[in-house]
Structure formats: structure tokens, C-alpha cells
Amino acid sequence: MLNTAAILTFTCQGTAAVASARTYADFTQQASFEIKKCDVHKLDESPATEVVMTREEGLKYYRTMQTIRRMELKADQLYKQKIIRGFCHLYDGQEACAVGIEAGINLSDHLITAYRAHGYTLTRGGTVREIMAELTGRRGGIAKGKGGSMHMYTKNFYGGNGIVGAQVPLGAGVALACKIQGNNELCVSLYGDGAANQGQIFEAYNMAALWKLPAIFICENNKYGMGTSVERSSASTDYYKRGDYIPGLRVDGMDLLCVREATKFAADHCRAGKGPILMELQTYRYHGHSMSDPGVSYRTRDEIQEVRSKSDPISMLKDRMLSNNMASVDELKEIDVSVRKEIEDAAQFATTDPEPPLEELCSHIFHNEPPMEVRGVNIWSKLKSSS
Numbered sequence: 001m002l003n004t005a006a007i008l009t010f011t012c013q014g015t016a017a018v019a020s021a022r023t024y025a026d027f028t029q030q031a032s033f034e035i036k037k038c039d040v041h042k043l044d045e046s047p048a049t050e051v052v053m054t055r056e057e058g059l060k061y062y063r064t065m066q067t068i069r070r071m072e073l074k075a076d077q078l079y080k081q082k083i084i085r086g087f088c089h090l091y092d093g094q095e096a097c098a099v100g101i102e103a104g105i106n107l108s109d110h111l112i113t114a115y116r117a118h119g120y121t122l123t124r125g126g127t128v129r130e131i132m133a134e135l136t137g138r139r140g141g142i143a144k145g146k147g148g149s150m151h152m153y154t155k156n157f158y159g160g161n162g163i164v165g166a167q168v169p170l171g172a173g174v175a176l177a178c179k180i181q182g183n184n185e186l187c188v189s190l191y192g193d194g195a196a197n198q199g200q201i202f203e204a205y206n207m208a209a210l211w212k213l214p215a216i217f218i219c220e221n222n223k224y225g226m227g228t229s230v231e232r233s234s235a236s237t238d239y240y241k242r243g244d245y246i247p248g249l250r251v252d253g254m255d256l257l258c259v260r261e262a263t264k265f266a267a268d269h270c271r272a273g274k275g276p277i278l279m280e281l282q283t284y285r286y287h288g289h290s291m292s293d294p295g296v297s298y299r300t301r302d303e304i305q306e307v308r309s310k311s312d313p314i315s316m317l318k319d320r321m322l323s324n325n326m327a328s329v330d331e332l333k334e335i336d337v338s339v340r341k342e343i344e345d346a347a348q349f350a351t352t353d354p355e356p357p358l359e360e361l362c363s364h365i366f367h368n369e370p371p372m373e374v375r376g377v378n379i380w381s382k383l384k385s386s387s
Helices: 055-080 095-104 118-123 128-135 167-181 199-210 256-271 301-311 313-323 329-352
Strands: 006-012 015-021 030-034 039-041 050-054 110-113 157-160 187-192 215-221 248-252 277-282
Touching: 050 055, 050 256, 055 095, 055 118, 055 128, 055 313, 055 329, 095 118, 095 215, 095 256, 095 313, 110 167, 118 128, 118 157, 128 329, 157 167, 167 187, 167 199, 167 215, 199 215, 215 256, 248 256, 256 277, 256 313, 313 329
Parallel strands: 110 157, 110 187, 187 215, 215 277, 248 277
Antiparallel strands: 006 015, 030 050, 039 248
């Protein structure tokens, strides 16, 4: 293999053209980066501020974040065409949170979140095709078309949960199971700033601290709970201190590397038997709370555009890779094209795959069980789908 630039000759419409292509060895394989320091609560140490990222990691992070972004934009389009119905909460703008968290833990660890869950379904092992088909209620969806936007699941991922804050005590229960089983695993429980004032969250904090559970509680603070700003809803907006007796970190949630390092730090804390830890990721959603919320009645378009221009997580990663010779513009464009094709193919499947038949309505109530019977009578056996 040559370590110098290779010369590729190709013919286009009968005309010969010559272009230079850089080989793998031309790129910087890893680089160090200075990242923003976390604010800490009840901690003597804090995550590293000088971190290393490899070219391979950077390309993987870039592809995953672009996939989440494009998937959410396609969901927006399908919703406006009334192909996706019901509730739909999009994640574009917050991609660094999902990808950064996954980069700091293992797939054998556990994760549970609220209803803004499409990105985590992808990072936890779901495919774009399964997610898009679930959004349109099709048989090939990740929950067989029965869950929709808010209820998707994969191995070690306990889904999007529709009840505000309810996933946090459930996550504490998963962390308790990890401790009982002694498997050195942990559970990440995510919730938004809008859920941060829920009483059940503080009850979960209490038990997790009392029993020293391997639990990472993460508040994705995207500045608005539905249409209410954090300043109007919370007497204290220092969400990372809300655990009081639980250590906390406040992290730049728009910087993937900040999220990754903070999550690694939190995971090490849990695996060392020190009990739970709380993280606040300061992030931002570009869409409104849900597709029924235009998102511009309580904030200005200029505010959204300013975040996009100064703090976009994908642009930040792209700039780092290009300025450190870790990738070329053409290479990243190729990823963009590949991602767009994957999204379009998934959308095509999601609009042509059959809907689940009516007789499947009560299947999968329990894992690997036949349709549920009520008082000894299977009432669904009389129902047949006409489609």
C-alpha cells in the first residue's frame, strides 16, 4: 500500500479527468483536544479536560450523529404528511448527549429514558428501518408497530416512557438488580428539565443513595420543559446539585467529548461502589417539545439560529476533525450521502410495510406468551383484520 497520494484516473462523459485521492495514512490517526471543565458538586475530582479522540472514533461519532439528525428531520417530514400520527418528540440538536453517553458506557450497561427516545433506540442497537417503521406503526417496527414514537425497546434499553419522570425510579430498580447480580453493570436514567421537579425522582435519589446503587441519573436540560423556560419553572436551575447528598456534574451537552468524558467519570464512580451520581447535560432541542408545538411562541427563531451557528454538536465535531487533519471534506460528504440514502430507504420501507393485523392486537403482552386471555376467554380470537 502506498503512503503517498494515489492518482485515480476516471472517464466522465468521454472525457478523461485526473483527481488525487488521499490514502488512509495521510490522516492524523488521533489527536488531543482541550474541552470545557465540568462544574462539580460534592466531588474532589472532575473529568479530564484534555482528551484524546481517534480518527476511527470521530468518523463513527459523526456518522451516528448525522444519522440521528437526518432520521429526525425525515420524521418531521412524514409527520407533516400525516404518515406518522399521534405523539412524536424529536431529538435534533441533542445528538451529542446520546452519542457521548454511549461512548462512555458499555452496551452491556442499561439505559432508560423519557419519550424523546429515537436517538437512544439507534445507539442501543436498533436500526433506522426498525425505528422509522415503528413511527409509522408498521409490522417491521422495533416494537412490531405497537409502540410508536414513545415506546421503543432493545436489549438493555427499557425504552421511551410516556409518564413524565416515571422512568427514573424504574432505572433505580434496574440499578438495584445490577447490584444484586454483582455483574459490574450500571443503569443510566435520563429525564428532562421539565421532569426534574417530580417527587418520584427525589424518592429514587434517596433509595439509590441509601443502597449505594450503580445509578447514573442524567438531566438533559434542553432549557424548556414543553413551552416553559427553566427560569420560570425551577427555583434552582442547578440541576446537578439537586441530588443534595449525591455527587453531581454539570456538563456542556453540545460537546460530544465533554459528554463522553463526564460519562466515563460517572461510570467509574459507580463501578467503584461509590453509589449514584447525577449529571446535568446543558443541551438544546431545535424542534418544539413535540410535533404539535412549533417551538417559536416561547422562544425566538433568532435564539434557535444562534445555537445552530455557535454550538451545533455535529458542526463542532466536523470542525475538530477537519482542523486536525483527521478527515477530508469529501470523506465527510460521502458519509452524509450514505446516511441520506439509508434514511430514504428506511422511509420507503416504513411507508410500504404492512400494518400489524388486528388479531395481533394483544400479542406480546408478556414475553414469549400467546395472546392474553381474559377470564378464560380469548376475546381477540373473534377479531380478524380486513386489511
